Amino acid sequence: MLEVVVVLVLVLGVFFLFVGAIGLLRFPDFYTRLHATGKCDTLGVGLVILGLLIYHLFYYSDSLLVCVKLFFLILFIFISNPTATYALMKAAYRTGVAPWKLGDERR
Numbered sequence: 001m002l003e004v005v006v007v008l009v010l011v012l013g014v015f016f017l018f019v020g021a022i023g024l025l026r027f028p029d030f031y032t033r034l035h036a037t038g039k040c041d042t043l044g045v046g047l048v049i050l051g052l053l054i055y056h057l058f059y060y061s062d063s064l065l066v067c068v069k070l071f072f073l074i075l076f077i078f079i080s081n082p083t084a085t086y087a088l089m090k091a092a093y094r095t096g097v098a099p100w101k102l103g104d105e106r107r
Contacts, residue, residue: 002054002055002058005054006051006054006055007051009047009048009050009051009054010047010048010051010052012047013043013044013045013046013047013048013049013050013051014044014048015044016040016041016043016044016047017040017041017044017045017048018044019036019040019044020036020037020039020040020041020044021037023036023037023040024036024037028100028104029099029100030092030097031089031092031097031099031100032100034085034088034089034092035085035089037085038081038082038084038085041081042077042078042081042082045077045081046074046077046078049070049073049074049077050074052070053067053070053071053074056070
């Protein structure tokens with residue numbers, strides 16, 4: 001039963017990473033592309049590492065330090081990825097990258 005939970009969490013994480021990659025290719029401008037990848041990559045990588053944490057916790061429970069490190073890695077990703085996305089968007093806006101408007105060409 002635990003293997004099913006781990007596989008579901010891993011597959012869900014890979015799904016979000018795949019959706020983020022599609023958003024990167026399909027959206028018309030820098031801001032929407034960065035929004036899609038920032039949201040999906042944060043959740044996708046977090047779920048993949050959560051699957052690894054669950055698997056390691058129940059099958060290699062003699063080493064709890066690895067699970068603690070994986071937990072802090074998830075916490076770091078959930079803090080740093082949205083912050084980096086915001087910083088990139090703010091820098092692009094300040095340098096004059098115009099948002100896409102309906103009728104404009106894709107960039």
